[in-house]
Amino acid sequence: MSEDYTSMWENLGLDLVAHDALLEVLGKGYQDIYLTQKDRPEGMGYFDFVMSEVHGLRIKELLDEKAAGRKVIGSFCVFVPEEIVQAADATLVGLCTGADFAMDEVEKLLPRNTCSLIKSAFGFKMGKVCPYLESSDMIVGENTCDGKKKSYETLTNLVSNLYVMDIPQVKSVEGRALIKAEYLRFKEAVEELTGVAIDAARLKKGIEIVNNKRMAIHKLSILRKADPAPISGLDALLANQVFFYDNPGRFTESVNKICDELEQRIEKKEGVFPKETPRILLSGCPMAVPNWKLPWIIETSGAVIVGEESCVGERGTRNLTDDSWDTVEELMEAIVDRYFQVDCAIFTPNPDRIEHIVEMVETYKADGVIHYGLQFCQPYLMESMPVEKALEAKNIPCLRIDTDYSMEDVGQLKTRVEAFVEMIK
Numbered sequence: 001m002s003e004d005y006t007s008m009w010e011n012l013g014l015d016l017v018a019h020d021a022l023l024e025v026l027g028k029g030y031q032d033i034y035l036t037q038k039d040r041p042e043g044m045g046y047f048d049f050v051m052s053e054v055h056g057l058r059i060k061e062l063l064d065e066k067a068a069g070r071k072v073i074g075s076f077c078v079f080v081p082e083e084i085v086q087a088a089d090a091t092l093v094g095l096c097t098g099a100d101f102a103m104d105e106v107e108k109l110l111p112r113n114t115c116s117l118i119k120s121a122f123g124f125k126m127g128k129v130c131p132y133l134e135s136s137d138m139i140v141g142e143n144t145c146d147g148k149k150k151s152y153e154t155l156t157n158l159v160s161n162l163y164v165m166d167i168p169q170v171k172s173v174e175g176r177a178l179i180k181a182e183y184l185r186f187k188e189a190v191e192e193l194t195g196v197a198i199d200a201a202r203l204k205k206g207i208e209i210v211n212n213k214r215m216a217i218h219k220l221s222i223l224r225k226a227d228p229a230p231i232s233g234l235d236a237l238l239a240n241q242v243f244f245y246d247n248p249g250r251f252t253e254s255v256n257k258i259c260d261e262l263e264q265r266i267e268k269k270e271g272v273f274p275k276e277t278p279r280i281l282l283s284g285c286p287m288a289v290p291n292w293k294l295p296w297i298i299e300t301s302g303a304v305i306v307g308e309e310s311c312v313g314e315r316g317t318r319n320l321t322d323d324s325w326d327t328v329e330e331l332m333e334a335i336v337d338r339y340f341q342v343d344c345a346i347f348t349p350n351p352d353r354i355e356h357i358v359e360m361v362e363t364y365k366a367d368g369v370i371h372y373g374l375q376f377c378q379p380y381l382m383e384s385m386p387v388e389k390a391l392e393a394k395n396i397p398c399l400r401i402d403t404d405y406s407m408e409d410v411g412q413l414k415t416r417v418e419a420f421v422e423m424i425k
């Protein structure tokens with residue numbers, strides 16, 4: 001880290017001993033998994049820097065912005081429309097967390113058989129280790145899966161600024177009306193928080209900022225079609241993870257720079273793995289920092305990940321918001337249209353997701369799919385079976401993995417992944 005940020009963390013109310021322990025785990029994980037990779041694009045140096053300053057410089061930037069009057073809004077889900085937040089000159093940060101923390105405390109409030117993602121969010125709050133959570137002026141929870149929506153009833157006792165947004169579970173006319181009503185209510189809440197009245201020009205600007213981030217990520221994704229793969233799945237995942245908390249303009253610029261480098265690599269037929277390395281599409285639950293376990297297992301088992309069908313990946317960034325409209329009402333409709341296409345497994349039925357998985361297999365020329373489900377995540381575990389069946393019908397090999405954030409099953413997972421990679425070779 002470039003400076004000593006101890007007093008900043010103290011002022012945010014973090015537990016300095018616990019926070020040090022978290023930073024150590026994060027730093028060691030990053031060192032072992034990321035910095036041991038070979039032939040990484042030089043542009044990844046920016047993301048190495050971001051990771052080294054994730055609780056340092058980036059938090060200082062957010063606090064400086066806050067001191068200048070800007071508000072910070074934290075979110076656990078890609079259904080929270082960043083366009084509206086940006087339109088009010090506020091900053092959206094992702095609060096999804098990818099590591100176990102303070103589990104003894106968490107399990108006093110949540111059943112043991114709750115998914116790791118929800119438990120981790122609680123652990124970061126209860127362990128007082130997340131500067132993003134503590135910097136947020138508003139924390140948005142969304143009624144998506146049962147685990148999340150019921151856990152917010154408890155989270156509201158731990159954070160005073162929780163705002164809960166309802167999300168439909170069916171893609172019907174009534175479902176669209178619900179999400180539209182909720183986005184209009186959210187717009188009003190953001191206006192109240194920031195004191196900014198969102199007009200059409202502001203909304204257009206907000207859409208442009210977020211679309212630019214998405215377009216940069218789309219460009220990166222398209223380059224991953226090449227064989228040999230010009231970037232590892234681990235590095236591409238990192239870019240998708242950083243999407244949620246970096247400064248949007250700087251993020252867009254950095255991803256575009258990596259894309260320029262990858263284009264040159266492709267031209268020279270250079271890659272991070274040899275040509276014809278088995279190609280995997282990873283599909284399923286979101287992977288938040290520092291949840292790199294499964295991608296690391298896959299890419300140290302003789303395969304390369306060429307796409308993520310995930311909210312931290314293509315499901316979250318797939319569509320752009322149409323900014324060609326002129327009024328607030330029309331632009332809000334465009335936002336609703338964009339988000340109502342997200343094919344999260346909370347929707348029933350959810351045929352679009354299966355179609356997208358098959359489409360991604362074809363686009364990225366994947367040899368097989370690894371479906372990643374977090375233990376106790378009913379929506380994705382339930383959906384993993386029809387996904388596997390649909391892929392089998394198209395002769396696309398599929399391996400279903402259910403796991404959590406612990407490292408106890410690494411050996412067993414590695415054996416299964418190696419056998420799968422051997423089979424698809």
Ligand code: SF4
Pocket residue numbers: 076077078079144145285286311342344345346
């Ligand atoms: S998987 Fe569903 S609930 Fe989770 S972040 Fe994505 S859209 Fe939200």
Ligand code: SF4
Pocket residue numbers: 115116117118145146147148285286374376377378379380
């Ligand atoms: S991983 Fe599954 S259970 Fe956990 S928050 Fe996401 S959708 Fe809910």
